[in-house]
Amino acid sequence: MNAAGLLDEARADPAAPLRAAVCAPGGYGKTALLSQLERLDDRLLLVDDAHRLDDVRLSELRAQAERPDARIVVAYRPWPRPDGLVALTDVLRRRRPPIMLPALTVTEIEDRVGAPLAGYVTALSAGVPGYVARLADALAGLPGDAPARVPAAALAPFASELGELDADLRTLLLALEAGAELSFDLIAKLLGRDPRQVAELVAAGQATGMLGTDGTMAPLARHALAALGPIAERIDVRQRLAGLQLARGGPVLPLVRHLLPEGGDPRPGPELGPAFEAAGEEALGDDPALAARLFAAAADAGRPAAARHALATALAGDLDRAARLADRAVADGLPAQRAESAYVSAVAMAHRGRLDSAAELLRWAGPGPAAGFRDVALTGAGRADEAGFDAAGDGPPTLLGATAALTARGVRESVTGSPTAALSTLVQAATLLEPAGAAVLLPDSPAALAAIVALHGADLDTAEATLDRAIRTSTGGSPLAARHLLLRAWSRMLRGHLGEAGRLLAEANGAGGPAAPGRDRLFATALRVALARRDSDPVGLRAVWPDACQVLISQPVDLFTLLPLGELTVAAARLGEHRRVAAHLAEADRLLARLGDPPLWSLPLHWSRLHAAILAGQATEAGRHADTLTRLAADHPYAEAPAAAARGWIAVMTDRIDPEQIESAARGLAATGLAWDGARLAGQAAIRTGDRKAMTWLLDCARALQGGRAAGERAEDGAAESATPLLSERERQVAALVVAGLTYRQVAEQLFLSAKTVEHHVARIRQRLGCTDRRELLTRLRELLADQTDGAPA
Incomplete structure (x- = not known):
């Protein structure tokens, strides 16, 4: 029988004998059930908290329960179990087993607090009816969303309950709140008791409702202990637990992380130093920032943890601070x-x-x-x-x-x-x-x-x-x-x-x-x-x-930064700023020479300097780098594509364009993944050739290379496809040449238009695509043209 069945029986026949025992931990609604019974029949003998009665009173109740016409309901917690209560419940259970009051279900909690808060209340209360009620009352005047912190009103009722606890039971609960696992031997050492006595304390904790049947603490009770538990006792329990865990090689991080000093807090005493140090090692892999704080506390407590503090700080990403800490330890630390x-x-x-x-x-x-x-x-x-x-x-x-x-x-x-x-x-x-x-x-x-x-x-x-x-x-x-x-x-x-x-x-x-x-x-x-x-x-x-100049001047040249140096070299040539990179290029040459000019590391820099020379109009210098790339290709197959492309660029520079050679070189670059470079070579060759058929051929090649991405890599394919019909054939031709880098005048010459007409075409394209500036327009056009199957290339 459950509580509802008991109420039905009491309501059905007020004169019939009725004997029942109600057993549940604190907060599970025993008192509320008795109040309901009292409203149904004031002739019922109702006894609450029978576990607190002395043997004399329990003996009197047993005698009452043994009467044939007895109408008695006795409520009690599962612990303690005095002999008188055992004898009384033996009489009551002859008719029916004790009624056990369960935790509330999620559905029942939802009915009480509403769907938006049901998950929050369930998680905090562990379904304990009394805790659900406290949370519901505390949340009643708040907005619908779950609060970031547990309302103080939901914790306040715990103050009197904590004050009534036996000292050893409070110590047990504080140990569990600190993060100690329910280890009987650890708690026994903490309390100076034997494991049997600890088992009795656990049963007592479960009887309060704060501990579940599996020994875990209800989260609301944990918050209450953290907020309302005596501070001195909490710190003492954590310190003693940490010492015990250190001695047995167990984890200490959950025990001491909340003991870390904040802001103006005094430095921890030396007795906590080993625990902070051990906790820092535990946190290092998962939370280096926390580990750094723990090692700092350990060092403040007199432990030799300066090096570990520096290491954790570095792993947390603060390399400047880590360097300062490490420098001090190198100079002043222990060997x-x-x-x-x-x-x-x-x-x-x-x-x-x-x-x-x-x-x-x-x-x-x-x-x-x-x-x-x-x-x-x-x-x-x-x-x-x-x-x-x-x-x-x-x-x-x-x-x-x-x-x-x-x-x-x-x-x-x-x-x-x-x-x-x-x-x-x-x-x-x-x-x-x-x-x-x-x-x-x-x-x-x-x-x-x-x-x-x-x-x-x-x-x-x-x-x-x-x-x-x-x-x-x-x-x-x-x-x-x-x-x-x-x-x-x-x-x-x-x-x-x-x-x-x-x-x-x-x-x-x-x-x-x-x-x-x-x-x-x-x-x-x-x-x-x-x-x-x-x-x-x-x-x-x-x-x-x-x-870029400021960053470059602050950096020495090394083997692993030649890629950005090469890119900055090309940009410097475009801007007429070669002097900004000259010293770094000279240092790069010296570095590579000391290493024997390794081809792998030298090749990309020669490729970048080739382009810089082309942009600067330095034909001799460009030819020198092209010759070097060709020489490297003789022994190193990975240099073949850039070497062929270098010869193509020299051909473009000197107006000796062979369309087949250019296309082959451009596709060779694309085959290595350098599709943008390949498309640019083909596009620039198309601009420079005087043969209209060759121009069309090379523009087609450039378009194919510029659009040669895998479908899964294309940016915003759907948007590009929907936008493509917005441009006419002529507008797509203009767009392709603009993206290829031609000026309005150069586009006009290629398409036999006036520069003003080209300008009008670009203005209409920008309006149709909704672009607000040139950069956005060029990006949008590249995406659009990359997905086309005909028309001029980007």
């Missing part, structure tokens, strides 16, 4: 902390683009992973002759040590051996490190280095696949998040997917990349320059150029 602090300082220097300084600090960091990463830094700085390459094997065979050794080997192979073997080795290193995810601090990630090698060799598919895995697994954590996104954006930019590259650049900005000093800011600024140049946006290019 055991200096190696780790030197490693953290080296990481900060590497991210700033200071590979020479990073290499020296890594030497102080000792053998193992630091030795492998030191070899990478030395090679990147052009000092490969100083690298040991086998030093990474001196330390223990850890995951990070193996990764560092593979990374060093791959970078060395990229300089002295096969680019294919180098890329394979670096990809293996990146894959090996993936299980470590965000928990490892790196001067650079093997995924980023593999991507750079792949980008230099125009293997864009491998670059993107490797970066995608690094982004998905958060390799290197916050410090490397922007780097992986920026390199991913660089690859998309090379493919000609400028919109996606811009989105990735913005995402990297959100990850802290472009705002940060060093190599991330250099790549980000070079990307902005590259996107403006490829968008045919001279105003945007000039706007970003001063920032």
Whole structure:
């Protein structure tokens, strides 16, 4: 029988005998049920909280219950169970088993508080009817949405209940509120009791309603203990639990995280130092910012945790602060902390683009992973002759040590051996490190280095696949998040997917990349320059150029920043600012010469300088770089496409255009992923040729390459398709030539129109597409023209 059945029986025959026991924890509605029975029949003998009565009174009630005509209902909690209560309930259960009052269901709670708040109330109350009532009353005057904090009115009734608890029971509840698991031996040591006594305390806690049958605490009760529990007792319980957990090797983070000093709080005492230190280690992998606070508290409490504080701060992404902390530890810390602090300082220097300084600090960091990463830094700085390459094997065979050794080997192979073997080795290193995810601090990630090698060799598919895995697994954590996104954006930019590259650049900005000093800011600024140049946006290019110059002048040249240097070199030529990059190009030449002019690393810079020379009208210089690319292609197949394209550009520059040669070179570039470069070569050749048939042929080639993206990669396909019919055939021809970079006068000459007519066509196109400025117009036209099957190319 349930409570409703009992009410029905009492209502059906007020004269019939009725005996019943009602058993439920506190807050489950025993008193409310008795009140309902009293309203039905005031001749019923109703007894509440029978577990609190003495044996004399319980004996009297048992005698009453044994009478044949007895009408008695006794309510009690499942604990304590005095002998008199057991005897009384034995009599009552002869007629029926005790009535157990259950927790409320979600539907019942929804009926009480409404659907919008039902989930919130259910989660907090664990279905305890009394807790549901407290929450419902507290939420009655508030807006419909769940509040961010538990209303104080819902917690206030707990104050008297907590004050009535036995001291040991309150200690047990405070221990569970602190995050201790319901471990009988741990709680027994905390209380100085045996496990049997702890079991009785747990039963007592369950009888209050605060603990469920599985020993977990109702969230509302947990909030009440946190808000209303005696502060001194809470701190004492947490401190003692932390000490016990440390002694047994158990987790302490849940126990001490709330003991971290805030703002003006006094420093923690030395007794908490070991617990803060251990908790910092527990938090390091999942929440380095919290770990940094814990290590700082441990250091304040007298523990030698300065190096770990610096490490956690670096993993949290604050490399500047980490460097300051590490520098102090290197100078003043204990010998055991200096190696780790030197490693953290080296990481900060590497991210700033200071590979020479990073290499020296890594030497102080000792053998193992630091030795492998030191070899990478030395090679990147052009000092490969100083690298040991086998030093990474001196330390223990850890995951990070193996990764560092593979990374060093791959970078060395990229300089002295096969680019294919180098890329394979670096990809293996990146894959090996993936299980470590965000928990490892790196001067650079093997995924980023593999991507750079792949980008230099125009293997864009491998670059993107490797970066995608690094982004998905958060390799290197916050410090490397922007780097992986920026390199991913660089690859998309090379493919000609400028919109996606811009989105990735913005995402990297959100990850802290472009705002940060060093190599991330250099790549980000070079990307902005590259996107403006490829968008045919001279105003945007000039706007970003001063920032680019400032970033470039603050960065030394190294092997891993030649890509942005090349892009800035082309932009400088377009703007007539070659002097801004001359010193860096000279340093790049010296660096590459020290490394033996490795073809993989030299080729993209020659390609960029070829374009810079063409833009500057320096035929001799352009020819020199074209000859170098041709010479490299003799021994390195990956150089064949840029070498053929270089010869094509020289032909365009000297007006000796062979359409078949140009088309072959342009398609060769596109086959390596450089579709934008291929389309530009074909388009510029079309502009320069005097043969109208060749012009049409080359424009068709450019259009095909510009539109040669996979369907899944096309930006806003549906919008492009719906917009295409808005343009006439003539307007599409004008649009294609404008996007190809021609001036209105050049478009007019190609189409045998007047410049004024071309201007009118462009104005109508802008109005029809709803574009407010030239940049938006060019972007919109590229998307539209890329999906066409006929007409002039972008």
